[in-house]
Amino acid sequence: MIERTIPEEGHHHVESVAAFTGPQPGASTTYTIMLDDVPIDLRYDDRGFDTTVVFFHAAITKAVRRYPVFSGATFSEDVAANRLFISDPSLYVDSRIKLGWYAGSSRQPKLQDALTEIISRFDSPDRRLVLFGASGGGFASLYYSTHFSGSIAVPVNPQTTIRNYVPVIVNRYLNYAWDGLPVGELPVCTDVIELYRRPVTHSVLYVQNSGDSDHMEHHYAPFFDVLPEGHKVESHLVDAGEGHVPPKRALLGKILKDVVGS
Template structure:
C-alpha cells in the first residue's frame, strides 16, 4: 500500500492550475495542485539564485511506500541553483505504474500543457532555467525545456521515442494509464523528434552512456538524425558501464555545475 505524504508545515494544496499563482515565499515549500482529480506534487527550494533546475524522476525501481517522488535531492544539495522537483502524477492513477514519462493519463490527458503552466509560475523574470532528468525523466526534460525559450535541457540516457522503449513497460503504461489505447491514439507528445525537427529556442546538453546500446540505437541516433541544421545540441558521451546505467551522483553534480557556471 502506497500513501501520499504531505508536510503539514510548508505544504500547500490548490484545487486547480488556475488557482495557483506561484510559490509561497519560503526557503522550502511543497505543493499539491489538482489536475483532473489527481494531485501534481512539487517541491520548491528557493535559495535566492537566478538559476532554477527543474528535476524529473526516472522509473521507480525500488519499493516505494510513500509518494510523491522527488529525485535528485542529494546530489544537487550543493549546487548554486534553486530547485524544483516534480513527481509524475500518473503514479497515483494505478499503483502498478512505475513510469509515466510525465505524458499524462486518462484522467489527465492534457498533463503536458498543465505542467508547462505550473512550471511557468515558478519562473521569475530573468531566471535561467535548466531541465534535468534521466531515462523517462530525460524525455520530460527534453519536452518541457522546448516550451521555455532560452532554457537548457540536460537529459541523461533519455528515451526520445516512448514507443521505442521496452515493449512490456510501454504496454504497462498504455494499459494502466490509458486503459489500453494505442500509443498513436494518445493526446500527448510521445516522440520529441516531432518538436525538434524544426529549430527550437532552447539548448540541449545530451548526456549518453556509450555502454547503453539500446538507447544509443533506438533513442539517441534517431533523435540526432532528426535535428535540423544549426541545432543547439551538444552530445556528452560518457562511459559508465554496459546497459542503461547513469553516471554517478558525483558525475551528475559536476555536469550540472558546469552547466550552471557556463
C-alpha cells in the first residue's frame, strides 16, 4: 500500500461505506472510508454555501509526492461553494497506476457504486452538486453526475470512452488494476457515451481545448454525435494550445464561478 499523509486533526476513519452517515462538524474535515480493505480518502471544506463542488483529479505526474491527491483547491479558493475533494483509491492498489478514472479495480470492483453512495451523503434537496474534473477526472464527472438529478457536470478535456485513450496508459491501468482483464470485460462503466444516448436529468458544461485534436476526434465528437434531442449539454471550446493541455487555472476558476453563480 502506498504511504499516505493525512492530518490527525479533523480526520475521521470509517470502517465501511454503509457506516458513513455524512460530514461531521468542522470547517475542513478529512475522511478515510474503507472499501474492500482499500481506503477511500476525502476532504470536505464546509463553507456554509448551498452548493458543493466535487473535485475529481486527473492522472498524477512525477510532481506528486504526497497521497492522497486532493486537486483543485487553488483555483477554486474564491468560488462560493463548499468543496469535496476525492482521491482515486485505485492509485493505492499499485504504485504503477497513475490514472484510474475512478472506475475501480479488482480490489474494489464496486467502487463506482460506493462513490455514488458516498457523494450522496453530501447532497440534499436544498443543496446543489457541481461535479468537476479534468481528463480522467472529467470522465468521472460525466459518470457520477448521471446519478444526481439537477446536478451540473463540468468536465475539462475528458475522456468519454476509456478504451479510446492513450493505449499505454489504458493498458497500464488494465494490467495493474484489473490483472490484465480486457477493457470490454470490466464489470464497470468505461464508456459514458452510452449513458448520454438517452435524456439525462442533469446539465453538463463540457469544456474542451480545441487544440487537443486527439480528444476532439476520439472523445468530444463521438459524445456530441449521440446526444438526443433536447439534451442539456453545452459545449465550451477553449484554445489552450496544441495537445492535451488544460485551460489556465484562472480561466477554470472563472468557469467554475460562473457555473456556481448561475
